[in-house]
Structures are given as C-alpha cells and as structure tokens.
Amino acid sequence: MLLLLVGQARGQNLPQDSLVGEPPVRHKVGLYVTDLHSFDLLRGTFGASFWVWSVGSSSAYVLRTMEFANADQAAVRLDSTIPRGDVTWSQRKITGTFREHWNVQNFPFDRNALEIHLEEGIDEESRFAYDADVANSGYNPHGVIEGWRVRRMRVDVGAARYATSFGDPAANGPESRFSQLRAVLDLERSNYTGFLKLTAALYAGFLMCAIGCLVPITATTFAPRITLLVASLFALVVNMRTASIALGSEHGATLIDKLHIVGLAYVVAITAVTVLVRIRTEHGGSGDVGPLLRLDHRYCLAAACLFIVLHAVLILHAAFEG
Secondary structure (H helix, E strand, C coil), rough: CCCCCCCCCCCCCCCCCHHHCCCEEEEEEEEEEEEEEEECCCCCCEEEEEEEEEEECCCCHHCEEEEEEEEEEEEEEEEEEECCCCCEEEEEEEEEEEECCCCCCCCCEEEEEEEEEECCCCCCCHHHHHHHHECCCCEECCCCCCEEEEEEEEEEEEEEEEEECCCCCCCCCEEEEEEEEEEEEEEEEECCCHHHHHHHHHHHHHHHHHHHHHHHCCHHHHHHHHHHHHHHHHHHHHHHHHHHHCCCCCCCCCCHHHHHHHHHHHHHHHHHHHHHHHHHHHHHCCCHHHHHHHHHHHHHHHHHHHHHHHHHHHHHHHHHHH
C-alpha cells in the first residue's frame, strides 16, 4: 500500500499490550471536512480539504502511517501534536483529490455519496484499530461547491481486506486486514440550471417542429417543412452528444439521453407523416385534399401530445427515483 508518509513499522513503537494474544491498541480518529471542490464528472474525481485527528498513546505516529486509500493525491498542509494528560492529540490538515463513481443517470435529480477512506498502512487490525470519533466529525455547510448540498455525513470504522499477506514472513495466513475509517457525504443537487442548459435546444427544436406542423402541406411549403425537420433532427443529435460529454455518460442512458431519444422519435414521426401526406396529395391530383390536411394536423397533434406526456413521465420518475 502507498502511504502518505512512510515511517518505521509501528511494531517497534506500540506499547506492550499490543503483543500477540492481547487486544489491539486503539486510537480515536475523526475527520472534519472544511471544503469540497473540483467536482470532475468526466474523470470521476472530487477535491476535498479536511482536518483529521487521532487521540491515543501514539497519535502522531498513527497519522504518519495513515493512507488515503481512494485518493489520487493528498498533501499535508498543517501538522500538530499536543499532550493531553496520559494521551496525545495530533491533527493534520489534508487537501487531496479522491476517486468517485459519479451517478448521473437521473440528472438533475441525481444523488451521490462522496467517500474518503482513511486506512492504517502498517499494522494489521489484530494489533491496531481505529475508533470513530463520531461526535466531533462533520463538515462545513458553507464549504460545499455551488449547486450542491450535503444531506448528511456518516463516519464509521471497518476493515480493509486483502487476499495477500504482502510477503510478511510473520503473517498468520495468506490474507490481511487493516483498520479503516470511512467518511461518507451524501450529496444532492440544489440547482437545476444545468438541466435547462442541456435541454434548451431539445425544447426549442420541438416548438419549431410543432409550429411548422400548423402550415398546410403544399407544393411550396413541403420543402421548407422538410428542411426545418432535418435541421431540428441535426440539432437534437448534436445537443445529445454534447450533453453526454458534459455528464460523462457516453456508455449509459441518462435522463437527458432518454428525453433526447423521445425528441428524435418525435421528429422522425413528424417527418414520416409529412412525406406520407405529400405523396397522397400528389397522387390525389386536384381533388379535395381537405381530409389529408386534417389527417396531417391530427397526427402532428397526437405526436406532440405523446412527446409531452413521455417527457413528463420520465422527469417525474427520475425525480422520485433520484
């Protein structure tokens, strides 16, 4: 495992009660997030600054042998150790970039759980373990990036399991367990401006097609109407591609993708009706084309209503599921 700072094996520094057969040495560990920043949906990362502390007999050493298991990078900004009676209190200010699998399937109603994993890097759980300082752990409500809010934060301890002893000759078996503290911030969006930006072209294209359907199909209006439909189709395809890149969701169908697919189906349906009515008008000669024009209006109206209903259903489903 990669350590933030690598020190000596703690087996040379722990008190004698950490011998084999004795209960593990325990230190109280907590974390307070001061700032969340640099959300990167494409790379799957987020930035965070926080204080981490340890209270116990070897608190400074605990922080030196602590690693951030899901960090791409982490840097120590401040470091202090203060005696507190029979124990010491050590703390560090950390700024880093952490990996996160952003779930944007229900954007803009998406929720994500940002996790920071603090893990012991030298002694196994049988020799050393964390106790979570739940009472003092938390986050700064004013340190969240604009457009998001933290619903709650959870801090708990567990064990990181590895199917290897990392080559330790004194290991009791082929596996190893290291104490781990996990801080989870449940995040949700508080601003829907991004949704409006990504769907503006979709709804503009729909309105243009709906207005074009009000014009009767004749020899002079057929070409402009087809041109409008083709332009709308091209705009929707480009906008759908742009939205997928912006959300980093090229390999999955998000709410935005589903809304665009409905829009594309609407444009294709209107184009098919337009061509069909034009062909039947030409074959009908100079006869009464009134029924055909009424049929065009009915089909276009039905397609527009279906577009609106499907969009409402998809958005409401995402809002309740998110």
